[in-house]
Amino acid sequence: MSVRPLVNEWLLQLQANGFRITHPRRVIVEELLTSEKALEPVDLYAACRRRDPKLGLVTVYRTLDQLEQLDLIQRVHQADGCHTVMRKQNGHEHLLVCTSCGKTVTFCGDNFESLSNQVASETGFTVKDHMLQLFGLCPDCQGRKARSN
């Protein structure tokens, strides 16, 4: 399945928010939508540069800011930090990240109501939001690991 329509959708959304549709932005959005793993800004920059060697790292940072404002991408947190970003799918889904190759898939754990309520009444806090990520090995990396043993 092509990501083409989704790319246009994102660009139109940028436009609807007062930003212009530019070539660098198109390239960045395409790379973001194509990637199966969360990318560091500099990785994204490298990927974009393969298609447009003039594209600058600063533009990557700026475009990421804009896309984050529009809630189209999200930071991916890992044990050692959270310097990678990935496209956000539909609404509030959570990420499952392969700790070996970085491949990322989503799942929707939407049964947090009861947990939230329980914690709220125990602590007196009002719970507004949550962050959940799972870590593990993707099927490919399980195989790779088994073979190397």
Next chain:
Amino acid sequence: MSVRPLVNEWLLQLQANGFRITHPRRVIVEELLTSEKALEPVDLYAACRRRDPKLGLVTVYRTLDQLEQLDLIQRVHQADGCHTVMRKQNGHEHLLVCTSCGKTVTFCGDNFESLSNQVASETGFTVKDHMLQLFGLCPDCQGRKARSN
């Protein structure tokens, strides 16, 4: 309740792992164990400096590394990054962070077995670990907010 015994416990644990018990380390550990909120290295540095003006920021970073190795502290993730650390309590507890004042309490959501299993069978991943944090308003900040309206 005093944190004194816990401070000593941590220092002994450092010693048991080949590190020496030093004054800067004691100060840093005491500040970490006393704080109700997750701290940035530079905040911790400021707090320690009030008690020992000669203590260096580098030592803070180094000591944090060591404590993280020993699994005594954890990074606290927020919407905008994860540059703060906090003491880890007993085993695998999760954090509830006040987005207004930063106060942090723990809760134990230990019913992730079923979620893990479900996601694992849906995705083919092996799930090894998870990260969960809740965000909200602590009782004090709820009050403050209500009063200001």
Next chain:
DNA sequence: ACTGGTAATGAAATTCATTTTCAATAAGGA
């Protein structure tokens, strides 16, 4: 207690990610 070997320290220098500045460029409405 004393001493010697060595880990730990703080200051300064360095690295690296991110942000700011600014002149040149290009999007897109008139």
Next chain:
DNA sequence: TCCTTATTGAAAATGAATTTCATTACCAGT
């Protein structure tokens, strides 16, 4: 097509974190 203005990339600046290194101070062995 022209004109305004957002956008761009290069370079400079910032700021967090790390490395280097001479000095300090733990602490094991006496």
